[in-house]
Amino acid sequence: MTAGEWIIEATELTKTFPGGVVALDRFTLAVRRGEVIVVIGPSGSGKSTFLRCLNGLEEIDSGAIVIDGIPLDQHRKNRLLIRQEVGIVFQSFNLFPHMTVRENIDLAQIRVRKKTQAEAAETTMELLKKVGITEKADRYPHELSGGQQQRVAIARALAMSPKVMLFDEATSALDPEMIGEVLEVMRALAAEGMTMVVVTHEMGFAREAGDRIVFMDAGRIVEEGETARLFEAPREERTKAFLSQIL
Amino acid sequence: MNLPFHRAAAVRRTALIDFGKFFLLAGIAVWLLSAGTRGLGYDWQWYRVPRFLLSTEGGVWTAGPLLQGLLVTLEISTLSLVCTLVLGLTAALFRLSASFTARALARGYLELIRNTPLLIQIFFVYFVLSPVLDIGAFASAVLALSLFEGAYAAEILRAGIVSLHRGQWEAAHSLGLGAFDTYRYVILPQAVRRVLPPLAGQAISLIKDSSLVSTIAIYDLTMQGQKIVSETFLAFEIWFTVAAIYLVMTFGLSLAVRALERRMNGAPLRGVGGLA
Numbered sequence: 001m002t003a004g005e006w007i008i009e010a011t012e013l014t015k016t017f018p019g020g021v022v023a024l025d026r027f028t029l030a031v032r033r034g035e036v037i038v039v040i041g042p043s044g045s046g047k048s049t050f051l052r053c054l055n056g057l058e059e060i061d062s063g064a065i066v067i068d069g070i071p072l073d074q075h076r077k078n079r080l081l082i083r084q085e086v087g088i089v090f091q092s093f094n095l096f097p098h099m100t101v102r103e104n105i106d107l108a109q110i111r112v113r114k115k116t117q118a119e120a121a122e123t124t125m126e127l128l129k130k131v132g133i134t135e136k137a138d139r140y141p142h143e144l145s146g147g148q149q150q151r152v153a154i155a156r157a158l159a160m161s162p163k164v165m166l167f168d169e170a171t172s173a174l175d176p177e178m179i180g181e182v183l184e185v186m187r188a189l190a191a192e193g194m195t196m197v198v199v200t201h202e203m204g205f206a207r208e209a210g211d212r213i214v215f216m217d218a219g220r221i222v223e224e225g226e227t228a229r230l231f232e233a234p235r236e237e238r239t240k241a242f243l244s245q246i247l
Numbered sequence: 248m249n250l251p252f253h254r255a256a257a258v259r260r261t262a263l264i265d266f267g268k269f270f271l272l273a274g275i276a277v278w279l280l281s282a283g284t285r286g287l288g289y290d291w292q293w294y295r296v297p298r299f300l301l302s303t304e305g306g307v308w309t310a311g312p313l314l315q316g317l318l319v320t321l322e323i324s325t326l327s328l329v330c331t332l333v334l335g336l337t338a339a340l341f342r343l344s345a346s347f348t349a350r351a352l353a354r355g356y357l358e359l360i361r362n363t364p365l366l367i368q369i370f371f372v373y374f375v376l377s378p379v380l381d382i383g384a385f386a387s388a389v390l391a392l393s394l395f396e397g398a399y400a401a402e403i404l405r406a407g408i409v410s411l412h413r414g415q416w417e418a419a420h421s422l423g424l425g426a427f428d429t430y431r432y433v434i435l436p437q438a439v440r441r442v443l444p445p446l447a448g449q450a451i452s453l454i455k456d457s458s459l460v461s462t463i464a465i466y467d468l469t470m471q472g473q474k475i476v477s478e479t480f481l482a483f484e485i486w487f488t489v490a491a492i493y494l495v496m497t498f499g500l501s502l503a504v505r506a507l508e509r510r511m512n513g514a515p516l517r518g519v520g521g522l523a
Contacts, residue, residue: 055421084423094414098436107432108422153418160422 004069006030007164007195008054013063015049015219023049024060025219031164034193038206038227041216042242047199050216051166054197055086068163084112087157088166091173093149095141095156101128102137105156113160120159127155131185147178151185158189165189167198203247207231215239289483296484299475313485316471317492323388323467324454324496330393331453335400340430342405353401360398366459368395373463388460396453403445407438440511447504451497458493468492 008031015024023046031037039047052058054065056072056079065072067082096104102124109120128134131151133144141149150170157165167186171179183205190196190209200206206213206227213230215223215238223236231247234240284291299311310318341353360368372391373384382390411434419429439446461470472489476482 057417057420080423080425083421086421088417088421090414090417092412092414094412094418096415096418096433096437098440108424111428111432112423112425156418156422 005032007033007035007068008197009064009066010050010054011064011066013050013053013065014061015046015053015058016061022046022219024053024063027063027216027219027221029214029221029224031195031197034195036190036194036196036198036209036211037214038210038212039197039199039214039216040201040203040206040242040246041222045216046219047216048168049219051088051168051197051199054164054166055083055088057088084160085163086166087160087162087164088168089150089153089157089170091169093141093146093153093173095149095153097141100138100140101133101144101152104141104152105159108156109159123159124155127158128152130158130188131155132181145178146174147181150174150178150182154182154185154189164195164197167196167200169199169201171200171202201246203231215242217242284483291484292481293484295479295481296488299471299485300488312466312471312475313468313488313492316466316468317496319466320454320457320468321496323385323392323460323465324457326389327392327396327453327457328450330389331396331400331449334393334397335404336435338397338401339404339408342401343408357398357401360395365391365395365456366462369459369463384460384463384465387463388457388465392453392457392460395456396449399449399452400446403442403449404438407442408434410441411437443504443508443511447501450504451500454497454500455493 008029010027010029013024013027014022016022021044025046027046027050029037029050039050041047049058053060054067054072067086070078070081070085072079072082096107099107102121105124105127106117106120109115109123110117115123125134125137128137131154133148133151136144136148136152141152144152154170170186171182174182179202183202186196186198186205187209198205198210210227212224213227214221215230215234215236217238223230223234223239225235230239231243234243299313301314302309302311338353338356341349342357344350344353369388369391372394373387376390377383377387415433415437416429419433424433457467458469461467461473464470466474468489472485476485479485
């Protein structure tokens with residue numbers, strides 16, 4: 001099966017949390033190779049749940065997810081492949097605190113991609129250069145600022161050479177003065193042609209880097225469209241109301 | 248705990264008062280003890296003790312029965328500690344496993360072991376299992392102690408594992424790490440470091456509990472003490488000596504663990520680099 005144009009195909013996803021909160025309600029979205037999708041919407045609208053379902057961190061109740069031609073089904077092999085091909089950056093960084101920056105980035109390259117120590121070290125330094133913190137390679141995460149930690153987390157995800165990068169409110173836990181440095185790395189990544197699905201409240205980033213905007217509410221897509229069109233001329237009342245609050 | 252206000256209070260209190268209190272208490276303890284033995288009319292004969300530790304025959308130093316017993320205790324404790332950790336880790340992982348059978352097995356083991364006395368378990372292993380498995384007293388002792396302490400170690404390790412933030416699992420998951428690598432490189436190094444103090448406490452319990460193996464004819468430190476006392480009637484001297492030897496062992500162990508903790512905090516352990 002060849003993947004063709006679409007790298008992410010999510011069809012009719014539903015997910016209800018125990019307790020009855022509907023996080024995804026027949027949610028359908030397809031993403032092209034190299035596209036940057038920005039998912040916006042009020043909190044609790046299911047944005048993060050959607051991202052977390054894409055790499056199997058959450059289970060969908062029904063529907064289908066296909067990543068680059070591989071279905072995210074009950075086959076262990078497929079699930080493992082998808083975990084390796086989809087990188088995610090979390091709001092809370094989730095670096096491994098007992099490892100240095102270098103070791104954080106080396107780990108999966110050596111254990112999963114089976115690279116040698118030297119090959120991994122080379123990639124790690126390249127990635128650290130890319131995110132602009134080569135001088136912190138031998139520091140521990142707690143010795144870094146929030147912005148630096150998040151940039152390491154991005155480098156760590158990139159070390160797997162993923163086909164898709166997911167960003168789950170990557171700047172929400174940061175002090176305001178550190179948001180810029182992380183967004184800059186994300187912008188550079190988008191410019192390189194990385195396929196990205198970004199959940200964020202940073203409308204400046206959405207406008208500038210997003211190819212397409214998806215506005216979600218109550219587990220459904222209320223409106224989606226090309227970035228400029230959606231911001232300038234939203235069609236739905238709820239989109240207008242949300243944008244007027246946030247802009 | 249080094250909370251700031253504790254430290255501040257300690258600075259205000261002069262060391263002199265602390266020392267004074269300590270010696271006062273120690274003095275009271277010594278006086279009580281000597282008053283008690285005077286009342287008994289006990290005839291202290293400390294000079295007879297050293298030969299049970301070390302003896303010289305023809306200019307050659309040989310270990311007395313107490314040191315020989317200490318060696319046996321150390322052997323049993325060390326072997327049991329290794330088995331305890333292996334068993335504890337296995338049981339902890341079984342309890343956290345997705346498999347119902349593994350969870351039930353671990354649960355059954357923990358409940359059975361933690362709700363029956365160690366002495367009965369030692370007897371059970373020695374009198375019931377050892378003929379079946381065809382193992383000797385020494386192996387029975389190690390098996391019984393490992394089974395017992397392993398159940399407690401399992402709960403300690405499990406607590407350490409579940410105390411880690413969910414994000415650590417999620418990060419490992421999203422990097423494509425398998426279950427083994429996730430535990431080996433991400434979860435266990437952090438969990439073990441967190442539970443090192445209670446784990447050390449369990450190791451100390453193990454050393455003390457090992458004295459119960461004297462009941463199945465193993466000549467450990469306690470058994471040797473018992474034998475000497477029955478032959479010489481030096482009850483106070485020998486039991487004090489035996490207790491002091493246990494104290495040196497356990498105190499030494501807790502000092503070692505504390506040093507290990509300090510080293511881990513100072514320079515977090517080597518990660519992938521050295522282990523890959």
